[in-house]
Amino acid sequence: DSGVTQTPKHLITATGQRVTLRCSPRSGDLSVYWYQQSLDQGLQFLIQYYNGEERAKGNILERFSAQQFPDLHSELNLSSLELGDSALYFCASSVVASGGYEQFFGPGTRLTVL
Amino acid sequence: EDQVTQSPEALRLQEGESSSLNCSYTVSGLRGLFWYRQDPGKGPEFLFTLYSAGEEKEKERLKATLTKKESFLHITAPKPEDSATYLCAVHKDEDYGQNFVFGPGTRLSVLP
Numbered sequence: 001d002s003g004v005t006q007t008p009k010h011l012i013t014a015t016g017q018r019v020t021l022r023c024s025p026r027s028g029d030l031s032v033y034w035y036q037q038s039l040d041q042g043l044q045f046l047i048q049y050y051n052g053e054e055r056a057k058g059n060i061l062e063r064f065s066a067q068q069f070p071d072l073h074s075e076l077n078l079s080s081l082e083l084g085d086s087a088l089y090f091c092a093s094s095v096v097a098s099g100g101y102e103q104f105f106g107p108g109t110r111l112t113v114l
Numbered sequence: 115e116d117q118v119t120q121s122p123e124a125l126r127l128q129e130g131e132s133s134s135l136n137c138s139y140t141v142s143g144l145r146g147l148f149w150y151r152q153d154p155g156k157g158p159e160f161l162f163t164l165y166s167a168g169e170e171k172e173k174e175r176l177k178a179t180l181t182k183k184e185s186f187l188h189i190t191a192p193k194p195e196d197s198a199t200y201l202c203a204v205h206k207d208e209d210y211g212q213n214f215v216f217g218p219g220t221r222l223s224v225l226p
Contacts, residue, residue: 002159042217042218092157101205105160
């Protein structure tokens with residue numbers, strides 16, 4: 001157990017719909033990262049938040065948005081869903097430890113768009 | 115363009131048969147290189163971070179090394195429980211934030 005929690009575990013929805021994925025980082029970690037993992041694309045970095053502020057953007061579509069709240073949990077909003085959005089969505093939090101930078105992933109949310 | 119490749123794509127070993135996985139990268143502004151283990155349907159599990167050429171880190175049967183253009187994950191006397199997909203990722207500092215570029219992974223199967 002990494003200490004990063006994600007809800008829901010599974011989500012099944014239809015094309016055109018909107019969903020919200022939720023992530024709580026490990027206690028004390030200020031950074032949250034969102035990733036998408038599909039069979040054909042591998043693990044793709046989407047966006048990073050640090051203490052409520054957006055820090056870096058990767059391959060995130062305009063239909064997707066995220067935010068980090070004062071209690072440090074984060075939500076990833078996916079709208080106008082398409083079949084190709086079906087994937088595993090992971091969040092991660094990070095810490096700088098004695099051996100260097102470490103990143104811890106949650107268990108993921110499996111999104112199926114029908 | 116930043117790129118991370120891994121080889122082989124898949125590897126089958128007999129229990130006890132040592133081998134190495136390769137991660138090659140071409141990125142600008144490399145800050146570090148990460149190795150993760152991922153079991154099917156689960157989130158990646160952090161293994162190592164390497165920062166400079168010549169650096170080595172070990173954990174149980176795994177040892178990671180780094181050169182200027184590639185990293186190796188050496189698996190010594192593997193056991194069936196080492197079966198997983200091993201991912202490498204480069205960590206880049208992009209101005210204000212951070213960014214990670216992952217390789218496609220190597221699927222390792224260790225047969226008893």
